[in-house]
Amino acid sequence: MTPDYWADRTVMVTGGLGFVGSHVVEELLGRGARVLCLYRTDRPEVRAELPATEALSTVCVDILDYDALLAAAETVPHVDAVINCATLDGNMEFLLEHSGRMFDENVRMVSNVLQMARHCKTQDVVLISSAEIYSYESEEPMREEDDHRRHMEFSPNGYRMSKMFTEIAADLHREQFGMRIYTPRPTNVYGPRDDFGTTTNHVIPNMLMKLASGEDVEIWGDGSQTRTFIHVNDLVRAILCMVQSAEHKTLNIGTPESISIRDLAHLLAAATGRTNGVRFDLDKPVGAARRALDLERFHSVVDFTPRSLKSGIADTVQWYQKNLQRVR
Template sequence: MAGENWAGRTVLVTGGLGFIGSHFVEELLGLGARVLCVYRRERPETLAELPVSERLTALRADVLDERALRDAAGTAERLDMIVNCATLDGNMQFLLQESGRMLDENIRITSNVLNLARDRGVADVVLISSAEIYSYEDTRPVREEDDHRRHMEFSPNGYRMSKMFTEVLADLYRKQFGMKIYTPRPTNVYGPRDDFATTTNHVIPNMLMRLAAGQDVEIWGDGSQLRTFIHVQDLVRAVLCMVRSGEHETLNIGTPESISIRDLAFLVAEAAGQEQDRIRFAPDKPIGAARRALDLEKFHSVVDFTPRSLKDGLRDTAQWYRKHVQEAQ
């Protein structure tokens, strides 16, 4: 699927009503593809945001159930690509308390998707990975080569371990079955339809929710720790560029715009139209790595657009939040 034209292609998106998955569905429909959107949880509000199209088929199926996934995929005569966005995630407490379950379920999802793709002869498979696979000790911009092949480390975080083993399984399936499998590694993803539940572990939704509720935003440490972010629509476009190019099986996806958590809080408050004095610091709390950044040399070699600035992306996210979350409450 190295061609530029997606019209007439059939793509199965798992987790198709989730945060990232729904944006893949929306983008692919806009490019003329036929999309089979497979989801586990009913989200009528998300489905209502997707384009009305005869090229969209939405089916409820648990991708942990291999037979259910195959039955859903069987509704399409052919499959040109599978994009797996289905994953079990949660806040830090959930990550640590349910690590075994998270590793087990996420790997079984990956296995079911890969076996389906192998048996159906699917040309391209995308397994959304994460920059979480890299060592937390690395403060320099990490390259794609700085992964499990070079340094495999244990973590009590079941989500992180599941992404590592997803990539190991992808490596082995490429070698044994000659499959074309892409594992994009995004930095922190944000944007419309993010998880704005109280169980979220995503920093931007958490800040927006606290500000909307009239609460202060708490910054751990002095807020000097540096992070990078990518808008979800830019992530989707970058992954499709990755597949069209076919040049890299793994790819860091992000922007060169590093920002401290302190400055991020100020930007979020500005985007939300809130006073910046609603931010307080908790110097006794852990801050994690001082800096996390990705080497984007390969990213720039295959991506044919410039990702939006964080300021513009936050404004877009805050507008969506006000319209679809605050007004609905």
């Protein structure tokens, strides 16, 4: 049997107690890696869900502090790979009020991770990007080539602009320093341990919180606009496949299964046992009618079939209901 690519490698995961980061940590440990999990905010409830093993080391560090980040890296003999899951995000109100801060902190985190990786001669660097980098105006499935090299546009959204910087920084560091840097671009991510706080901008947690509290889900427009989603476990597996294959430095990550926002709300209502709970505000803006990714590269790289949205929703609702008091 061929050994797993990640077995016996030491991998630093920044934001390792966050939504995506904790699943990266869990998957890597399951594959025999040694994981250096960095976090800024402790989440004991997430720690409790991670495997208890000597292969996992956790260090509280703010990666905005480069010296602290480098000191954390030097607690292990060598960092073979780093997967940056640390990011500052929030709902639309937070975006509008803190856009400058969001851009600044996300840019500095990426810059520090790249500088640390150069210093430590780290072989593989993953900077999780986003499908947000693509133009909002295109309704065709967006290919990896349809990025800042072809269409660069300003946005008052500091999170979106910081992801564009991530991509540009990756390009420049690959060219000048010959670094192996991967920038996966996921569509909307959902699943257990998502942010169910009041400042979340993720549509599925927002809807779940409304339904669980007995409130109606408000949909802007008629809900016919379509979106695609990827379960967090499938995102993590795809990222690891991407690095192992080393075939593509950028990769769209999603599924071909699109769903209207209206049908998504009804699917979540059914999964939570609600017979109604969806209403529409036809006077509100609806955004792009369709946002989808071209997945040709994705299907050539991954070695698994992502789960269906219905299956992933059931998994997420089960976790949410089990942890309802805590996430509230």
